[in-house]
Amino acid sequence: EEWYKQMPIITRSYLTLAFLTTACCALEIISPFSVYFNARLIFRKLQLWRLFTNFFFFGHMGLDFLFHMFFLARYCRLLEEGSFRGRTADFFYMLVFGGTLLTCVAPFVNIQFLGSSLTFMMVYVWGRRNQHVNMSFLGLFNFTAPWLPWVLLLFSVMLGSSPVVDLLGIGVGHIYYFLEDVYPQMSGRRLLKTPSVLMALFPREDPIHMAPPE
Secondary structure, three states, X not given: OHHHHOOOHHHHHHHHHHHHHHHHHHOOOOOHHHOOOOHHHHHOOOOOOHHHHOOOOOOOOOHHHHHHHHHHHHHHHHHHHOOOOOOHHHHHHHXXXXXXXXXXXXXXXXXXXXXXXXXXHHHHHHHHHOOOOEEEEOOOEEEEHHHHHHHHHHHHHXXXXXXXXXXXXXXXXXXXXXXXXXXXXXXXXXXXXOOHHHHHHOOOOOOOOOOOOO
């Protein structure tokens, strides 16, 4: 499909891995027990793949899965094509930074799959960087983009879900936003610098400037 091919590389790759992992679990090709986050199995049994695969499983195939895929595809793409346009390495580093923080916290809050938290992190960062965008929730009330993660959190709690997963994403998103957007303006120093290996893997793209007509 054309819409899939038009997705930027990080969004397309993450969405594909998430769909394939969840689908393979649904078809019982692999088991969710082989991909979930477990610190003991990772560090004692050296099952290092769990550090990554837990971010790609989004539960049973159903309405909740479609809900998560929609938000993953939408806000991952909006970030990659918006404030990170031409800076794929910086965007990938943001995901690595967020994933690392979530992985450090996971053993203390007993969460086995961190994909939803990482998606919430992206929603939070997008909201903070688009503060004047007006939004509506089911046509019931209007709000601006920075409130989106909190509205989704409230909706999730009303449906009976635990707020911990969403709050983790909001917390990590705020840490990234502060270090990347707020702290450099306060101090003139930038703490989060994309590693050179990522810059080499994803070269910076210069924006295309159209020549004025003669």
